[in-house]
Amino acid sequence: MIGAVLLLLxxxxxxxxxxxxxIRVIIPIVVMPLWAALTAMFLVGLIVGLVWRRRS
Structure with missing residues (x-):
């Protein structure tokens, strides 16, 4: 049930x-759908968090 709600959202x-x-990425300007940029930043944050947690 929770999975279906998350999928719908x-x-x-x-x-x-x-x-x-x-979106300005250091110097070049990249044009992409906003959802793709937000998803990419979420994944980067998730990976950084996992690496940080592993080192602690």
Whole structure:
């Protein structure tokens, strides 16, 4: 049940944030859907958190 709710919320999030957004990555400007940029940053944060936790 919780998985279905999370899947539905993910679907709504993607539909609501599919407009392209210009994002500055150090020097170049990258244009991508906002949901893809937010998902990428979430994954980077998740990986950093896992590495940090492993070192402690």
């Amino acid at each position: 993910t679907f709504v999030f993607i539909i609501e944030n599919r407009e392209p957004a210009a």
